[in-house]
Amino acid sequence: MSTLPFWATVLTFGLVIGMAALLLNIEAGWGGMWDLGIAGQVAVGAYSYALLTSPPDAVVPGLGLPFWAAMVGAGLITMIVSALIGWPTLRLRGEYFLITTFAFAEIIRQLIVIQRGLTGGTFGVTGIDKPFAEYFLPSAYPFILLGLAAAATVLVLLVSQRVSNSTYGLTLRAARDNEPLARSMGTAVDRVRIATYALVGLMTGLLVAPVYVWFLGALVPASFTTHLTFLVWTGLVIGGLGSRLGGLIGAVVLTVASEAVRLISVDPEHASRLAAFQPFLVGVLLIVLLRWRPEGLLSERGAFRKRAKPLDRIRRDDPQTLEAVSA
């Protein structure tokens, strides 16, 4: 027996959580919007994808679109829903914003449960369209899925990097650090934040949610509880809130560390003790991290320090060159 399919599955899940953490980092790390509704956004994207790909004659009928069109559709739908949610919630600050986004995520989950005709209710949606599944053995598909997840992660990373290096990203961080000052400089803070919320919705629906759906193989409302939100947040905190790659690294470390426990072989009688070791391990990981690296494995300062270095050097070594560059 090989452990490779198992690790492919674990890494795929790690990348899904990592992508969500990278997007959450744009919102919470750079934008200061501590969002507890990420599970709701993923749910909207996941159900949109599933319903757009589901055949019209299925138990839960859909439009029967190809997977790529459904990804685009799910991205747009999640973006619109996120903007609609963001419009009232982003008027709130701090814990009020946090509680409201949490409430919206629960409302979305309850709507999924209630709207049985549309979403399958607690039955969920099965028969998910997985890209290229027909060309591979079921035992090989975990590797294909890992490849797809890696490709999606690269795209999310590119967007995240682009945001971090852009004026828009700097504006987002400026509004987080000193909102009155940012406003006095003419920055439309509310518009920037709603745009960020919508961007995160777009990327969640376009990439995170479809890969999560492929990973799950079926949708049930229980997949979108607060457990998912806290998993994403834990990954981001471990990796480093505000850093460029921290969310991804933290989520992968968290997932791999949690699942590696499964490979310890014990008698069935001791399985419960081994299983209890997993939350213990996660707890210890967080405590150790908060004690010795309170900013996470990577920090925001470290992430943005590199860009400052060349300019610092120029300033230090040759003031005239700096003047020339500035000119």
Next chain:
Amino acid sequence: MTRRRGSVIPLLLSSLVVAACAEPGGPSAADSGGASDDGGDIVFGQLLGITGDYASFSPPAIEAAQIAVDEINEAGGVLGREVTLATEDNRSTVDGAIAGYQKLVSVDGAQVLGSLESDGIVALYDTITEQQLPTICSSCGTTFLDDKGGEYFFRVTASDSDAGLIAAQLARDAGYKNMSMIVQNTEGASGPAEVAEAAFSGIEGNEVNTVTIEPGRSSYAAEVDQALSTNPDVIYVGAGIEAGLPILREIHRRGYDVPIIVSPDLILPETTTVPNADNLVAALGAFDVDSPTYESYAERFQERTGEEPSPGLYDANNYDQYILFALAMQAAGTTDGSEVASKIIDVASAPGTKVYSYAEGLEALENGEEINFEGASSSLDMNENGNLVSPQLSILRIVNGEWAPTESVAIDSSLRPSA
């Protein structure tokens, strides 16, 4: 430097893909029910919520599974091979079920899978069907399986539909005609209630008034008012304890003195203290305590744990599923997933010689007989969808301040929608 690192990841991924796709044989050879039929130990997989919401169910379930595996090995194993039990935690979550399933199938080489809970069953349904892994659920009541099982999925417990049917049956048998239902709008509560509503209102002259509630409200006065507006002669309350208690108290506060059928979620010590406790009645899956299989199992369970088997924890059901797997595998003469799955209903159902242990079943099979394994939980006769034909249920009432079984009852199959 960056470029070099970037090229390593795709290289690694493509190596993994190539390694996976290079597996010899077609789907039937590589993907049929986990490990190959190549000698060595046979692995029975067990995937259950050892941590998380379902954690309280797992210790007795694991003990019961081990009792079954010990019994199988003492009788000579399956196809002359030892059986081992591989246990994985699904963390009571869907993603935990997927990772645990992958570990059981790819690392442990599980050839059958038992003990999944409802959410895990729904999530893994397509994957398990594709991989042709025989799967029995010992505790999942999801109505999803009512018409989707029978090929690779089976269950040895009552469906949530049965919980709904028994509520309708209780009301019908007591001669009630007008039922009001107060139902919490959450997973687990709405499914049985919908079945009860359909079954009861399907009887000529009966009327049903259903009121849906949300959990977590501070008062349910308006909902109870709406439910009592039709002057019902019986009330059904399908809710968790948080909403159930204030609803029961509100019914009493209004002086409404009629029988109240409650869902299994309310069979708790807290409900024995409500003022109208004497009006409460409930139905729950029960073990067939007169069965020789149960007597033998209960003795061993008590020896290992010091406790009695408990229908609410589904331990005997867990024992039954592994004996069924072993008998089906023996009957199939192979560990091939599709072959084993095709024998599960045969060895669980009539016709055939009734057997009450693995050793008896093995002997009968070796003599060329058809068998009908009678489980420790109840008769395991299954319909074509892999559901129990007539699960054993008990009626519970509050006696001397405690919930206690007062009578056994079998489902009247004429109430089923398909009947």
